[in-house]
Amino acid sequence: MTPIIRAIDLVKRYPLPDDKSRTFAAVDGVSFEIFEREIYGILGPNGAGKTTTLEMLEGLNDIDGGSAFVDGIDVAKDPYSVKKIIGVQLQESEYFDKLNLIELLDLFGALYRRDIDAMELLGKVHLTEKAKARPANLSGGQKQRFSIACALVNAPKILFLDEPTTGLDPQAKRRLWDLVTELNDAGMTIVLTTHNMEEAEFLCGRIAIMDHGRLVAEDTPQSLIMKHAPEPPEAPLHGNIEDVFLALTGHALRD
Amino acid sequence: MLSKLQRHLAKDFMKIFLRDRQSIFFSLFFPVVFMSIFAFIRGGGQEPIPLGVVNQSDSAAAERLVEMLQGDFAFTVITGAEDELREQLIAGEQMLVLVLPADFSDPGTADGKAAGLRLLADTSQFNQLPLVEPMLEQKLMAIEREFRGEEAMFSIEVENVQALSQNYLDFLLPGLLGMMLMQLSVAGSGYNVVEFRRKGILKRLFVTPLMPRDFIAAIVVARLGIVLIQLTVLLAFALFVLDVRIIGNFAEFYLVGIIASLVFLNIGFCIGSVAKTQQAIMAIGNIVIFPQIVLSGVFYPIDAMPGFVQPLAQVLPLTFVVSGLRDIAVSGETLVQIVPSLIGMAVWFVIGFALATRMFVWKEVAA
Numbered sequence: 083m084t085p086i087i088r089a090i091d092l093v094k095r096y097p098l099p100d101d102k103s104r105t106f107a108a109v110d111g112v113s114f115e116i117f118e119r120e121i122y123g124i125l126g127p128n129g130a131g132k133t134t135t136l137e138m139l140e141g142l143n144d145i146d147g148g149s150a151f152v153d154g155i156d157v158a159k160d161p162y163s164v165k166k167i168i169g170v171q172l173q174e175s176e177y178f179d180k181l182n183l184i185e186l187l188d189l190f191g192a193l194y195r196r197d198i199d200a201m202e203l204l205g206k207v208h209l210t211e212k213a214k215a216r217p218a219n220l221s222g223g224q225k226q227r228f229s230i231a232c233a234l235v236n237a238p239k240i241l242f243l244d245e246p247t248t249g250l251d252p253q254a255k256r257r258l259w260d261l262v263t264e265l266n267d268a269g270m271t272i273v274l275t276t277h278n279m280e281e282a283e284f285l286c287g288r289i290a291i292m293d294h295g296r297l298v299a300e301d302t303p304q305s306l307i308m309k310h311a312p313e314p315p316e317a318p319l320h321g322n323i324e325d326v327f328l329a330l331t332g333h334a335l336r337d
Numbered sequence: 338m339l340s341k342l343q344r345h346l347a348k349d350f351m352k353i354f355l356r357d358r359q360s361i362f363f364s365l366f367f368p369v370v371f372m373s374i375f376a377f378i379r380g381g382g383q384e385p386i387p388l389g390v391v392n393q394s395d396s397a398a399a400e401r402l403v404e405m406l407q408g409d410f411a412f413t414v415i416t417g418a419e420d421e422l423r424e425q426l427i428a429g430e431q432m433l434v435l436v437l438p439a440d441f442s443d444p445g446t447a448d449g450k451a452a453g454l455r456l457l458a459d460t461s462q463f464n465q466l467p468l469v470e471p472m473l474e475q476k477l478m479a480i481e482r483e484f485r486g487e488e489a490m491f492s493i494e495v496e497n498v499q500a501l502s503q504n505y506l507d508f509l510l511p512g513l514l515g516m517m518l519m520q521l522s523v524a525g526s527g528y529n530v531v532e533f534r535r536k537g538i539l540k541r542l543f544v545t546p547l548m549p550r551d552f553i554a555a556i557v558v559a560r561l562g563i564v565l566i567q568l569t570v571l572l573a574f575a576l577f578v579l580d581v582r583i584i585g586n587f588a589e590f591y592l593v594g595i596i597a598s599l600v601f602l603n604i605g606f607c608i609g610s611v612a613k614t615q616q617a618i619m620a621i622g623n624i625v626i627f628p629q630i631v632l633s634g635v636f637y638p639i640d641a642m643p644g645f646v647q648p649l650a651q652v653l654p655l656t657f658v659v660s661g662l663r664d665i666a667v668s669g670e671t672l673v674q675i676v677p678s679l680i681g682m683a684v685w686f687v688i689g690f691a692l693a694t695r696m697f698v699w700k701e702v703a704a
Binding site for chain 1: 341342345346349352353356357536537538540541542543544545546547548
């Protein structure tokens with residue numbers, strides 16, 4: 083099976099905030115492969131480089147080192163072709179607040195040069211009754227679902243979700259998981275970042291854990307638990323992905 | 338000319354701008370208030386002063402004085418008997434009554450005794466007394482000279498004040514419209530872009546295969562549409578409510594307006610590229626806008642400014658715009674005659690466009 087996404091030794095450097103002449107690597111040589119129809123989760127503490135990695139794959143951010151291929155297209159060479167076949171939900175993105183949901187979806191359709199059925203898309207994310215509402219009047223969960231509707235206007239091959247459930251209540255979170263599962267069942271490859279270990283365990287076929295711009299582990303949730311979960315004396319293996327996460331990235335507070 | 342995508346985007350931007358009622362209101366409100374204030378200050382206020390005159394003398398000089406007062410546009414003269422006018426004055430119907438006593442005689446023929454005039458006034462009501470007194474005195478001196486056969490040493494020609502103030506409004510209108518075009522256009526591109534960037538809207542748009550040129554074209558077209566509507570509203574107000582005149586060709590006036598908008602939209606994009614925050618764009622915007630309002634001949638001709646700032650004033654973008662608009666509106670010139678102003682605008686357009694496309698960091702929309 084050939085991977086639909088290949089990241090090879092990706093590097094992104096930013097100038098240091100307190101000394102502009104020096105740089106630090108926000109993403110420091112990250113390689114992974116994602117296969118078609120997979121749900122692939124990237125986990126990591128704040129500042130680990132998850133979002134930056136996604137942005138390089140999406141053609142939103144320059145790639146300073148290494149290379150990325152999405153559906154066989156070199157992202158650095160042809161970001162526009164990549165953008166045509168991916169759908170992206172950004173962390174906390176806002177929309178033109180003077181347009182209603184239907185108008186916004188039609189706008190996004192136009193950006194992909196597609197005629198879309200906005201109501202059908204809203205139906206998919208259970209927002210039909212909010213068709214004439216402005217984004218500012220949506221709840222957190224509704225906003226996230228609307229973001230996903232916007233990401234679906236071009237019927238993408240790959241859907242990128244950046245912390246899709248952060249800040250949602252359990253009901254909204256569950257609903258979003260169902261939506262992601264549905265889309266995946268329909269054949270969509272999904273790449274998501276999250277802080278929520280339960281989410282990673284529930285949704286993802288494979289998980290990559292990032293820290294300090296590097297990939298520190300990558301496997302199925304079960305294998306990761308087998309490999310890294312702390313082993314209590316005289317007891318069968320227990321633990322969850324959160325234990326794995328903390329074992330790999332340490333207990334020190336970030337931010 | 339525009340692609341389907343550009344039309345769709347432009348239409349949406351139009352909606353976004355038009356639904357922003359508050360900024361639409363203020364963008365019209367201030368120029369209207371501005372023009373109205375100038376219209377009132379310079380145009381109104383100079384109503385003729387009502388003046389009651391009681392002529393108790395039968396001398397030729399008294400007759401002549403009344404005649405001269407009646408011929409003066411500064412006064413509306415009402416003649417009558419003293420008792421009657423005095424009553425009206427007390428009742429508040431008159432403000433000022435001049436009494437020429439019976440012993441008011443022709444200068445030179447009398448025994449040298451000065452004739453005493455009485456001015457009846459309700460000083461609590463009438464605050465223009467200090468103004469009227471010298472005017473009356475002037476009249477009396479003129480009559481004295483006439484009767485003594487003396488030549489006046491000085492003469493003052495007073496031009497019609499009403500006409501002069503109207504000319505100022507005519508002069509002011511193109512300046513104000515130019516200024517408004519500048520503010521709307523700079524705000525319309527620069528402020529919007531910074532706002533879109535701050536909210537992450539730009540980033541979201543550019544995750545799609547949207548090309549920067551389509552985005553820019555759409556925003557420019559939408560802004561032009563809005564600016565033209567606003568221009569029309571203000572022009573209509575000036576023409577029909579304030580009676581301002583535009584002598585030249587309207588189509589050409591609008592054309593210069595469109596070019597001006599394009600120039601300032603570009604400058605706005607430049608500012609939007611430099612400024613990272615809303616405060617920064619306010620500061621930079623003010624640095625760009627305010628000196629031009631003062632220096633570009635919006636309110637008074639550039640010739641009236643100190644010599645050392647004139648070379649700078651002459652090359653500001655708004656100067657070219659205002660002088661182009663003014664030459665058409667006030668002097669009735671044609672596009673051919675205002676070619677120097679058009680060249681000035683073209684140069685600024687090229688500078689602005691080059692800077693905007695160079696400085697606008699598209700990758701940075703992501704950061």
